[in-house]
Amino acid sequence: MARSERLRLSEIRDISRLIGECRELGPNPIAWRRHYLEGLTKIIGAQVAVGGTWRMTSSDGPPELHDNLELGFASEEQHAIWRTFMNDGMVSANSFRQFASRPGRLITCTRKEVATDREWYRSPEYQNYMRLAGVDASLASFYRPQPWNIASAVTIHRPIGEAQFGHRERKLLEFAQSEIGRLIGVSLAGPDEPSEFQLPPRVQQTLHCLLEGDGERQVASRLGISPETVHQYVKVIYRHYSVSSRAELLAHWLRFHRGMHGDQ
Template sequence: MEKSSRLTLADYRAIHRLVGECRELGDDVTCWQQHLIEVLAGLTGGSIGFVGEMEGFRSKRPKHLSQAEWGWSCESDRAGYFAGFADYVRNPESYETERVCRRWFLVEDGISLSRTQLFDDRRWEATKEFQDIFRPLGARNALWCNRSIPGAAGDFSLGIHLMRAGRPRDFNARERAVVYETQAALAPLVGGPLAQVCDPSPAALPPQARRVLQCLLEGDGDKQIAARMKLSRYTVNQYMKVVFRHFRVRSRAELMARWIRRGWSVRSIP
């Protein structure tokens, strides 16, 4: 990776702020990933962006577990892109960027790569991905960044992909560094303060169960929760069972331990 000294103090502040905002949204994988790609596109001048969790990238069996997207100007562009993306998911090895990026990432985990670092114009225009995906969007340049998730049990990584539609200039060293530093700060948080795809989210609970969860985390007992919510203790107990099942815990102590381990706050409950 080129030296991150190309970043300004304002860049570092923006990255720090973005990581903090993602942590605030961290209990919901869709929310924090959506916010990440929207802000990151703004910081780098990307016109279309994607971020998601992937399994098996380094073992040549990539499986996309989640994907947040941003920047479509119209639904037809989006539909055309995903038609091509569906073919990529079925046949990733037929796409040259898949093979080339993997070689780079195996050498330096988390490296941020631009299109012109990987392909000259002539070679790029001959690729299947340019013809089937980029060209219909009027896009020539792109950025790829993939970083392993530390501590994950298996080949799991967080991938960021940005494209420039209708703009001739490729992503420069500063913009690549912004993505690199952001990714380096976020990847270690996935599975902790930042939820993974497989993690249960408070947002998936019914509204009343979320209120019970909030009361539990604030230290209220059954009687206090019933009074606060104007419910019977029996009804509160049923909602508690819903909460425990959702988070795969068996007691308040386990629930609190899980919450603390994740680094969440009561404020993160939607």
């Protein structure tokens, strides 16, 4: 491997710092994923980043998009074209199918590793979507944590006319994905994980009071609302987290607390 293709210590430190910052945002799946994508574009050198979760419906069938976050497009029009590609054209694209069908827990590759320039620039994927969305160079990574049928995916892109991604950038993304992937569902909330940020503000306040040890009457006094209203909020919280008692709620909360702060 050429010296210029090796990961620099500063880059490894930058990725490690980014992962640590994501852990601080762990209970909020949208916040940590957005921060992760923004950090990757700066560290690796890209404009567009897309990250989300795919469900592998069968061993030989195409994956289905579960959730997605996109950032960095030059215009709303280009972003809309990308969204059309995600909804209508991605799973049938030859390069995507070749990439997603590769075996292994962690798959990372550049566009050039799945399609030649001749194939790529003549493909409907490029002509009908990528070209119109203003992007060309692509670098993608799939991480398949347990359960096996869920894949956490990231793709980053550079605008048309900029340099293609090389071996060093691929190794950087692979390192980042290996670090972030093992934390999803542990200290980083997954896409199906209930989050406090999905609750209305008053219910969030009630949740925080409960976690601090307050009973329902104490919560009512602190928030200046009736005990009956607090009781209804508690029911909403229990349904949201699929628990039936304060002890179960606390156990669920501590799982992320331990994941974020280690065994301290």
